[in-house]
Amino acid sequence: MAVLHTAGNEVTLEVGVYEELSFPEAQEDTVAQRASKTGGVVSLVNITKEPNKTVVANNSTCFLNWRRLGSSCYFVSSERRNWDRSRQDCQERGADLVIINTREEQDFLHNLTQAAWIGMTDREVEGRWRWVDGTPVTTADGLFWAPGQPDDSSGGEDCGDIRTQDRFVGLNDANCSVYEAWICERTTG
Numbered sequence: 001m002a003v004l005h006t007a008g009n010e011v012t013l014e015v016g017v018y019e020e021l022s023f024p025e026a027q028e029d030t031v032a033q034r035a036s037k038t039g040g041v042v043s044l045v046n047i048t049k050e051p052n053k054t055v056v057a058n059n060s061t062c063f064l065n066w067r068r069l070g071s072s073c074y075f076v077s078s079e080r081r082n083w084d085r086s087r088q089d090c091q092e093r094g095a096d097l098v099i100i101n102t103r104e105e106q107d108f109l110h111n112l113t114q115a116a117w118i119g120m121t122d123r124e125v126e127g128r129w130r131w132v133d134g135t136p137v138t139t140a141d142g143l144f145w146a147p148g149q150p151d152d153s154s155g156g157e158d159c160g161d162i163r164t165q166d167r168f169v170g171l172n173d174a175n176c177s178v179y180e181a182w183i184c185e186r187t188t189g
């Protein structure tokens with residue numbers, strides 16, 4: 001038997017063998033009193049659990065269809081949008097466009113997509129790339145740009161994407177209005 005309890009954001013799944021208990025005060029309760037004691041679940045009032053085993057699903061769990069690496073969860077869109085609409089979608093999911101912190105994370109993302117928006121832009125100052133949390137984009141973290149990038153091609157590439165297309169592999173700058181897939185990242189506690 002399994003019993004699901006919810007309290008705030010936490011969901012607790014209790015798995016075990018349940019059996020009838022005979023404790024006097026419960027027998028004196030009316031159905032309504034029992035319901036108030038058990039949050040409305042009358043059928044649980046006279047049970048105990050043995051052996052006890054608890055599985056807790058909380059914020060450290062990724063949503064269905066999100067991928068996990070370390071303490072982060074990643075969503076890869078199936079649709080295509082411009083950079084701003086992509087970011088908006090991530091924020092509506094309680095996340096943001098992905099911030100790539102390590103070479104391991106970049107390699108992980110290369111395996112998820114051929115081309116997708118990520119959370120970096122040089123809109124504020126041309127050529128000064130920053131992640132959406134304000135930190136600078138730096139190859140000192142082991143990250144790498146695709147060959148010849150960023151090139152601000154045609155004077156208008158201020159949004160970042162990640163590419164895995166033939167030998168064009170790495171970070172790239174693209175025109176923010178182009179429609180691409182996108183990757184959201186949600187860090188977990």
Ligand SMILES: [Ca+2]
Binds near residue numbers: 072100
């Ligand atoms: Ca990250």
Ligand SMILES: [Ca+2]
Binds near residue numbers: 159
């Ligand atoms: Ca640029």
Ligand SMILES: [Ca+2]
Binds near residue numbers: 149151
């Ligand atoms: Ca470019």
